[in-house]
Amino acid sequence: MRKTKILVTLGPATESASVIESLIRRGANIFRLNMSHASHEWTRTVYQRIREAATALDTDVAVLMDLTGPSIRTGDLAAPWQLKTGDVVELRTDATLPATTELSTTVNYPGITKDLKPGDPIAIDGGMILLRTTSTNTHRVQTEVVTGGEMKSRRHINLPGVDVNLPPLTRKDYADLDLGVEMGVDYFALSFAREPAHIQHLELLLEQKNSQARVIAKIENQQALKNLDAIVQASKGIMVARGDLGSECPLEDLPIIQRDIIERCSYHGRKVIVATQMLESMIENPVPTRAEVTDIFNAVTEQVDCVMLSGETSVGKYPVSCVDVLDRVISKTEKRYPSGRFASDAPLKTNKHKAVKAAVQLANSIPGSRLLVFTKGGVTAHLLAHQRPEAAPIYAFTENLAVSRACMTARGLFPFVIEFCAKPAETIERAITLLRNRKALVKGDPIVILSDVLHDELVVDSILLREA
Structure with a gap:
C-alpha cells in the first residue's frame, strides 16, 4: 500500500x-x-x-x-531573440508606445515601473534568462542582459525580492x-x-x-x-x-x-x-x-x-x-523507512485531536494493524493522516463523494463511499466486508476503529479495537 x-x-x-x-x-x-x-x-x-x-x-x-x-509575462515577439550578455532590453507597459531599443517588448504588469529600481534583477523563463534593471520611467524599464539565452513570446517573469501589487x-x-x-x-x-x-x-x-x-x-x-x-x-x-x-x-x-x-x-x-x-x-x-x-x-x-x-x-x-x-x-x-519522522507535533487543542493521537499510538503499538475511520466531513480522517501512522494504512469511510475525493491527496489515506446504517455496528461490518472483498483485510487482522457516536445528544469520539 x-x-x-x-x-x-x-x-x-x-x-x-x-x-x-x-x-x-x-x-x-x-x-x-x-x-x-x-x-x-x-x-x-x-x-x-x-x-x-x-x-x-x-x-x-x-x-x-x-x-x-x-503572472507577469512578456509580450509577443515576431521571432525568438538570441540574447547575449550586455544586450539592452526594454520592457514597455503600454503597447501603443514606440520601441526605443532594438530589443523591446511589452509586459502585462503596469506596476513594474514603480516596483523596480536600478540594480534589481529580473528573471525570465524560470531564471534561464537574467536581466538587471538599469533605469525606469512611467511606462518603460530599461535593462541589461546578465545571463543570455533564447527568449520566446509570452515568457514568465519573476522579480526576486520585489513585493508586487497584484490581485x-x-x-x-x-x-x-x-x-x-x-x-x-x-x-x-x-x-x-x-x-x-x-x-x-x-x-x-x-x-x-x-x-x-x-x-x-x-x-x-x-x-x-x-x-x-x-x-x-x-x-x-x-x-x-x-x-x-x-x-x-x-x-x-x-x-x-x-x-x-x-x-x-x-x-x-x-x-x-x-x-x-x-x-x-x-x-x-x-x-x-x-x-x-x-x-x-x-x-x-x-x-x-x-x-x-x-x-x-x-x-x-x-x-x-x-x-x-x-x-x-x-x-x-x-x-x-516507514516511521513517522515528521508526525504532527501541533498542540492537541480538542478532544478530537487527543482521540486521533490515541488511535494512532494504539495502531503503532500493534503489528499488522489497520486504521478505520468513519467521517462525515473528512476532518477526522485528515487529522489521522497528519499524524503519520508508522505502518498502518488508514481506510476512511464517508457517505459524501466530495469528501472521499478530497481524502485522495492525504498521505496514507484510502477513502471509500458507503451508506451509513442507523446502527454503527452494521456500518462497521459493511466497511470490513468491503475491505475483505478488496483483499485489504483478512479474517483476524487487528483493526483500530475511530468514529463519532451519539451519547445523550452529545457527539463522542470513540476508539474500538477488534479483529476483522
Missing part, C-alpha cells in the same frame, strides 16, 4: 482516454488541469475522460484545477473557477498566493458557489515565504512550486526552504505537495537521472503527502513510465 500520493498533470501527451486509464492503473491518484495552457473545451473533455476511466477501473481519483493566477485572481481565473465549480473539481490551486487574504477570498467565492472544493496555496515567491505560517494555516494544503521559487531565491536556499515548508505544514496539520522537475529528464529520456531518484527518496522520507509531475506527463515522451518510476521508488522507500 503506497502511502505517498502521485499527482499527474495532463496535457497533449496524456489527454486520451486510454493513456488516462493507463496512468490510473500505474498509480496516479490526482490529476492536475493546468489552466495556463488549457481551453475550456479541452478541460471539459479531459475531465469527463478522467471520471469515466476511474469508473471503468472501479476506483476513484481527485482532480485539481490549477488557476493561472496574476489574487485575474478575469481569466474567475471564468476558470466557474468552470471548475460547474464540473465538480475537488481542489483549486491558487497560484502566487502571497498572503492569507488571497486564500480567504477564493474560499469565500467557493462557499458562495456552494462548492466543496478545497484550496491548495502555491508557494512561489519571497512574499509568500514572509507570510508562510499564516498562509499554511489559512489553506487546506501547500504546493512547493520549486520552479518559480528557484527563480526567486538563491538556489542553495531551495532545499532548506522546501524542508521548512514541509515542517510548517506538519506542525499545522496541512497537506504538502512537492512539485516541479521531479523527473524532468524523462521529458526526453526513458529513464531518470540518479539525482532525480534521490530527489523522490528525499521527499518521501520527509513524509510529504504528494509528489507532482508536470511537463513529464503533460508534454513528455514517457508519461506512463514516469508514473511507474515514481510508484516504484516511493514504494521501496516507504518499505525501508
Whole structure:
C-alpha cells in the first residue's frame, strides 16, 4: 500500500482516454488541469475522460484545477531573440508606445515601473534568462542582459525580492473557477498566493458557489515565504512550486526552504505537495537521472503527502513510465523507512485531536494493524493522516463523494463511499466486508476503529479495537 500520493498533470501527451486509464492503473491518484495552457473545451473533455476511466477501473481519483493566477509575462515577439550578455532590453507597459531599443517588448504588469529600481534583477523563463534593471520611467524599464539565452513570446517573469501589487485572481481565473465549480473539481490551486487574504477570498467565492472544493496555496515567491505560517494555516494544503521559487531565491536556499515548508505544514496539520522537475529528464529520456531518484527518496522520507509531475506527463515522451518510476521508488522507500519522522507535533487543542493521537499510538503499538475511520466531513480522517501512522494504512469511510475525493491527496489515506446504517455496528461490518472483498483485510487482522457516536445528544469520539 503506497502511502505517498502521485499527482499527474495532463496535457497533449496524456489527454486520451486510454493513456488516462493507463496512468490510473500505474498509480496516479490526482490529476492536475493546468489552466495556463488549457481551453475550456479541452478541460471539459479531459475531465469527463478522467471520471469515466476511474469508473471503468472501479476506483476513484481527485482532480485539481490549477488557476493561472496574476503572472507577469512578456509580450509577443515576431521571432525568438538570441540574447547575449550586455544586450539592452526594454520592457514597455503600454503597447501603443514606440520601441526605443532594438530589443523591446511589452509586459502585462503596469506596476513594474514603480516596483523596480536600478540594480534589481529580473528573471525570465524560470531564471534561464537574467536581466538587471538599469533605469525606469512611467511606462518603460530599461535593462541589461546578465545571463543570455533564447527568449520566446509570452515568457514568465519573476522579480526576486520585489513585493508586487497584484490581485489574487485575474478575469481569466474567475471564468476558470466557474468552470471548475460547474464540473465538480475537488481542489483549486491558487497560484502566487502571497498572503492569507488571497486564500480567504477564493474560499469565500467557493462557499458562495456552494462548492466543496478545497484550496491548495502555491508557494512561489519571497512574499509568500514572509507570510508562510499564516498562509499554511489559512489553506487546506501547500504546493512547493520549486520552479518559480528557484527563480526567486538563491538556489542553495531551495532545499532548506522546501524542508521548512514541509515542517510548517506538519506542525499545522496541512497537506504538502512537492512539485516541479521531479523527473524532468524523462521529458526526453526513458529513464531518470540518479539525482532525480534521490530527489523522490528525499521527499518521501520527509513524509510529504504528494509528489507532482508536470511537463513529464503533460508534454513528455514517457508519461506512463514516469508514473511507474515514481510508484516504484516511493514504494521501496516507504518499505525501508516507514516511521513517522515528521508526525504532527501541533498542540492537541480538542478532544478530537487527543482521540486521533490515541488511535494512532494504539495502531503503532500493534503489528499488522489497520486504521478505520468513519467521517462525515473528512476532518477526522485528515487529522489521522497528519499524524503519520508508522505502518498502518488508514481506510476512511464517508457517505459524501466530495469528501472521499478530497481524502485522495492525504498521505496514507484510502477513502471509500458507503451508506451509513442507523446502527454503527452494521456500518462497521459493511466497511470490513468491503475491505475483505478488496483483499485489504483478512479474517483476524487487528483493526483500530475511530468514529463519532451519539451519547445523550452529545457527539463522542470513540476508539474500538477488534479483529476483522
